[in-house]
Amino acid sequence: MNTVEKRPVYLQVRDQLADKIQSGIWLANEKLPAERQLSEQFSITRVTARQALVQLEAEGLIFRSNRRGWFVTPQRINYDPSRDIGFVSYVEEQGFSARTETLSKMLIEVPDWVAEQAGIPEGTPVYEIFRRRYINERPCLIEKIYLNPKNCPGILQHSLDRSLWHLLRTEYKLDPYERHIEIYPQTLEARVADALAVNTGSTGLYIRRLCHDQNGEFLELDEEFWLHNAMKVVVSVTSNG
C-alpha cells in the first residue's frame, strides 16, 4: 500500500472500497472479498484491513453478518414514527418488500420503568409483544410493545404479524392523540443483536414512542431497536402557532 500519502493506509483502503460501492461496481447486499483476501490485495495486515472495514461499517456503507462476511448496505428507507400507517405498506410504497414476525406475546405485570413512563400504577397488567421486522428479507428492527389491556382486551388472540394500529383502529376504535417520541443512537444489547443477527454491541438507533388518547390515558409504549444503517427518520410537523 502507498505510504507516501499522509492519509492513513486504512483510510486509503476505505476510500477505494467506498468507491466500488458508490460507483455501483459492488451492488446492494453483495459480499465483499474476505478480510484475508483484502489484506493480500492491498498488501496490508488483516488488522489494518479490518480497520478499514469497521470504518465503512460505522459509516453505514457495509454491514457484517456473523462469520459469513461483509456486505454492501442497501439504501436506507424513510421511516416516520409519528404516523401509524402500516409498516409493511409504508415500506412497500418505497419499493421494498417488508414482513413482520411476532416473536412473543403475553400478559405481564408492567415493568416499573414502563409504569413510570406511561403514568400507570405499578403492577398493572399489560400486554407485551415482541416483533421482528424485515425489509427485503433482512431483519432490520426489533420492536417491544406494551399495550393497555383496558383498551384492547383479547388483542393477543389476533395475528400480530400485520399492522397493529390497523387492528387497534378497526377492532377497538382506538386512535392515538398525543405521541411522545424519543430517538437516539445506542448500541444493541445482546438479545436484540442476536435477534437481528448482528454482533452484540453494534450500533443501532433507538426509538421510543409513547401514545396517549384524548383523555390522557395510556394507550401504547413502543420501543424500536433499528440497525443504524437501515433507515432515516422523517417527521413532518405543522405549526402549533
Next chain:
Amino acid sequence: MNTVEKRPVYLQVRDQLADKIQSGIWLANEKLPAERQLSEQFSITRVTARQALVQLEAEGLIFRSNRRGWFVTPQRINYDPSRDIGFVSYVEEQGFSARTETLSKMLIEVPDWVAEQAGIPEGTPVYEIFRRRYINERPCLIEKIYLNPKNCPGILQHSLDRSLWHLLRTEYKLDPYERHIEIYPQTLEARVADALAVNTGSTGLYIRRLCHDQNGEFLELDEEFWLHNAMKVVVSVTSNG
C-alpha cells in the same frame, strides 16, 4: 485477566469500566487511566484495552479527545428539533450551560442540493451560516444554516451568537409553519469532526430541518451534526385526526 469466563476479555474489561462509570466512581468528564495503564492493570495488551474503550465509546459512555485521553461522557441533553425556542435557554432549562459561536456567515449562490430540497431556483442567492454550539463548554454540534434573503434581508449584520429564531421572529416577523425533519446516524466528515475536536469518521447524528411558511415559501434549511452521545431527540406530536 480471567479467561475461564466465556465472555470475551475485552467485554469483561468493558463491564468493569462501565461499572465504574455507572456507579459514579468516575464522574462526568473525568479522565480514564491511559491505555497503557489499563492494559497493565488488567494484564492485557493495549490492543485489547483499546477494543474495550472503542466499545464503550460506541455505547456513548466515554469519548476521546485527540491524543489527550478518554473521558466519561456527560449526561445526554434532550433536544426537540421541531421547536424553535432558543438553544441556549432550552439547554439551560435542563441544568447545563450553553453557548453558540458563529464560525462564518456569507451570502452565496444556493448549492444545488439545497435548491432542490428547498424548492427554489438554482443559482438563487442565500445566506449561509456556520455555527458551533457548546454544552458545558464542550463543542457538541456544528450547524449549517441556509436562509432565504427575501425574508430576512441584512440579517448577517446582526450577531448570530444568540437565538436565530428569536431574531427572525422579532426583527422579521417570521414564523415557520411546516417543518420537515430528517434524522439519521452518520459519521462526521473531516471538517465537521475537526471543528468538534473529535476524530474524523467518529459517529454522529445528522439532523436536517426544512422550514416553510404558511404560503409554502422556503424559510430555512438547517443541517446539524451532533456528537452521537451528546443528546436525545425528543419530539411530541399531537394528532392530525
Next chain:
DNA sequence: CTTTCAATCTGGTATATACCAGATTCTAAA
C-alpha cells in the same frame, strides 16, 4: 514571573502472528 523548548505522556496507526468458533461447502457413506 514569563517564555521557550525539550522531554514525556497519550492516543493513532501499522506489522506479524495465532488460535477459536460459527457458517458453508464438499465428500463419502447410507
Next chain:
DNA sequence: TTTAGAATCTGGTATATACCAGATTGAAAG
C-alpha cells in the same frame, strides 16, 4: 438421492511489538 460428517472458509478475539505525532508538562533561560 439424501444425509451425516469432515474439511475449509470466514470473521472474532488476543498477544507482542514498534514507531509516529499531537498535547502536556516541566525545567531552564530570559
